[in-house]
Amino acid sequence: MVEPDTGLTTVCALTKTNGPANSDATVGAELVTADSTLATDQQVEVLGDSAYATGDMLHTLDGKKWLPLLKPWPLRPTVEGGFTLDDFRYDADALTCPAGITRKRSAKGTVTFGAACRGCPLRQRCTTSASGRTVLIGEHHQLQREHRKRAADDGFQAHYRQHRPMVERSIAWLTRGARRVPYRGVEKNNNWLHHRVAALNLRRLRAMGLTMIDGAWALA
Numbered sequence: 001m002v003e004p005d006t007g008l009t010t011v012c013a014l015t016k017t018n019g020p021a022n023s024d025a026t027v028g029a030e031l032v033t034a035d036s037t038l039a040t041d042q043q044v045e046v047l048g049d050s051a052y053a054t055g056d057m058l059h060t061l062d063g064k065k066w067l068p069l070l071k072p073w074p075l076r077p078t079v080e081g082g083f084t085l086d087d088f089r090y091d092a093d094a095l096t097c098p099a100g101i102t103r104k105r106s107a108k109g110t111v112t113f114g115a116a117c118r119g120c121p122l123r124q125r126c127t128t129s130a131s132g133r134t135v136l137i138g139e140h141h142q143l144q145r146e147h148r149k150r151a152a153d154d155g156f157q158a159h160y161r162q163h164r165p166m167v168e169r170s171i172a173w174l175t176r177g178a179r180r181v182p183y184r185g186v187e188k189n190n191n192w193l194h195h196r197v198a199a200l201n202l203r204r205l206r207a208m209g210l211t212m213i214d215g216a217w218a219l220a
Contacts, residue, residue: 001031002170004047004163007204009170009197010037014181014190024051029060045069047163055140058147069160072148078133082125085135090145095135098122111135173200 001011011031015022028048038044044066048057053070061068075084089096095111096102099122103111117123117132127133138144150156178196181189209220 001035002167003037004166006208007166007170007173008201009174011035012193012197014186014193016186023054025054025057028052029057032066033060033064043067045159047160047167053144053147055138055144058143059140062143068147069156069163070147070151071160072144072151075148078127078129079125083122086145086148088135090137090141095137097126097133105137109137109139111137170200173204 002009011034013027013031015027020026032038032046044064046061046066047069048071050071050073053068053072057070058068075086077084083098087098093105094102095105097113097116099120101113101116101120103113103116105111112132112134114132114134117127117129120126174196182192183189205219211218211220
């Protein structure tokens with residue numbers, strides 16, 4: 001976790017590289033909710049690239065009433081130039097396709113249009129499947145849909161571009177000359193990472209004018 005105005009890393013963790021428990025979004029959600037530097041009585045904006053814009057991450061931030069500035073994954077149509085998921089209307093756990101056909105979501109999260117696609121004049125823009133269009137709806141689909149709409153706003157884009165460079169710079173500082181971990185095992189490398197981050201933070205603070213004033217540390 002990096003504070004984007006200063007480039008200081010506030011919390012970090014090194015994990016295994018594989019498995020859903022170690023995905024960017026899962027670990028990111030754990031870190032941001034454990035970050036003691038975040039005030040609970042004020043609006044918090046959480047910036048991140050598309051790897052963090054999962055339904056679970058958005059659900060975590062929504063529970064905290066924090067604002068996600070996460071780059072959403074681009075929606076890709078099943079047919080080139082055709083309809084995307086956002087061209088379907090979602091309401092009351094049901095999905096309505098661009099042709100106006102409504103189907104309910106199953107317990108497993110699938111919405112099957114099946115035979116309704118036969119003879120549909122919009123079919124060529126929707127699916128090439130002989131059995132018709134099937135859509136998978138995630139648990140936090142509505143949150144993701146609302147987030148994609150919010151992310152299309154010019155203000156969101158400008159804010160994201162404003163803060164991203166410092167975060168990218170902090171990551172570059174962290175990985176410079178250290179593209180590989182030096183030890184075997186997660187625990188040893190996690191300890192190494194914390195020490196490296198502490199040293200980089202100290203260097204950053206000195207660059208920002210860290211000094212002693214009347215017996216207390218302050219930024220000049």
